[in-house]
Amino acid sequence: MTLPLNPWLAATEAPPVMEARRWLEGVRFPPDRPLVNVSQAAPMEPPPEGLRQAIAEAALGRPEAHLYGPVLGMAELRAQIAAQWSASYGGAIEAAEVAITQGCNQAFCTVIATLARAGDEVLLPVPWYFNHKMWLDQQGIGAVPLPAGPGLIPEAAAAAARISGRTRAIVLVSPNNPAGVEYPAATLRAFFDLARAHGIALILDETYRDFAAAGGPPHDLFADPDWRGTLIHLYSFSKTYRLTGHRVGAIVADRARLAEAEKFLDCVAICPGQLGQIGALWGMRNLAQWVAGERAEILARGAAMAAGLARLPGWRLLGCGAFFAYVEHPHPLPAPDLARRLVREAGVLLLPGTMFRPAGDPRGARELRIAFANLGREGIATLIERLAAWQP
Known part of the structure; x- marks a missing residue:
């Protein structure tokens, strides 16, 4: 016997961040190239x-x-x-x-x-x-x-x-x-x-x-x-x-x-x-003073993210601020395929623009979201290096 299921819930997409985490299953990241995870805006450190x-x-x-x-x-x-x-x-x-x-x-x-x-x-x-x-x-x-x-x-x-x-x-x-x-x-x-x-x-x-x-x-x-x-x-x-x-x-x-x-x-x-x-x-x-320091650091990371993306040929920054950069990528692959390959081939986890647009919207295939605030400025530099080196 199959129990009833709310059709509205059944038709709702899977949680995107959890879906992206499943892309990590079976993938090994060597010590000299650990995963760069920019999929979720979540502080990686405990409160003060x-x-x-x-x-x-x-x-x-x-x-x-x-x-x-x-x-x-x-x-x-x-x-x-x-x-x-x-x-x-x-x-x-x-x-x-x-x-x-x-x-x-x-x-x-x-x-x-x-x-x-x-x-x-x-x-x-x-x-x-x-x-x-x-x-x-x-x-x-x-x-x-x-x-x-x-x-x-x-x-x-x-x-x-x-x-x-x-x-x-x-x-x-x-x-x-x-x-x-x-x-x-x-x-x-x-x-x-x-x-x-x-x-x-x-x-x-x-x-x-x-x-x-x-x-x-x-x-x-x-x-x-x-x-x-x-x-x-x-x-x-x-x-x-x-x-x-x-x-x-x-x-x-x-x-x-x-x-x-x-x-x-x-x-x-x-x-x-x-x-x-x-x-x-x-x-x-x-x-209040501690939060002001956190804000200054996040703004500095945003500036580093924008500067790094400006050095990537063909990449276009659509928006940048707070915890996020939203970008247009230059590759022929649709964004979901590109995001999955970046996990395996570049050690980078980010989200495709299709997760933020209606189904069938062609702009989503060209876009990616990067939650850069999770990284220090060195981590942002590493991310830019990996994106620059990766080719489909």
Whole structure:
């Protein structure tokens, strides 16, 4: 007997990072040429010692850290986010307008659950973050591709033509995953105005905002007294404080939206992990200077990545920033075949552009995503050398 299977889940693509890891099976990497893994934006080092110490002390000395907490997260962390975000964005955010989630992916799934049902539509700029597309597919929600404009920056005018009576939200990621580009404040404002005019949500994922090249606040949307009811902001502590294993993300939205989010979160997690929240709160209070140093290092790695790619004949840099470079390769092979061969023949694991575009989009066959922030500058030099030496 075969048990039933949800057809929406069955039709969803396999997790791309896990699929790419399977390409490593049976491949041996000699000691003098270890694998260069640029497939995933995941810090390879643990959090700084002070943050780890704070978590360790809480694990040993705070019994409540091992118990259920509030569904929407620790009051202290919610208040800290509200205060810091209000200051950095020049707006007014209340603690009751912040929710903590088990990572930013859960934050996205949560807000979609409050906004849309099967048969509705959500606009996703392409190239898109594949987990966003996967969740929409699993829910039977239509992902409407929004082709990016020059510099891989989406345009509100193009989005307006794709809004229908079934559209419930527009999703933007800035700095972008997979392209690395930072969206200008004017672009974000144009999308906010468009969403408000149509009575739909603007979901703004700023997971990588702490590594943006531009100084100052990335936008003024929270300074708008009418941000509530249109803007939904997502954030992750994973990259900023190297807390990937602890899964700590956040949502900023109006109270009515979070009341609905609480229903969803109570069913899927009951509450976010206490120790991760304690670590995130300690980081926010104590690591501003350390984060500034991390940002400077990531920007230096981005510059090294861009300079290295400029030396590769035929390669074209489409976007670079935060943790990612998005490139067009010069080889006759389609990107998925090229990526698999690079594992075996060059000791490089990266992702093909087909994982970030709709099926059949020919541009994906020419594109690759490189998560360069995982490498030091020496590692980036090694990556460039291997790409330069490899021939199909």
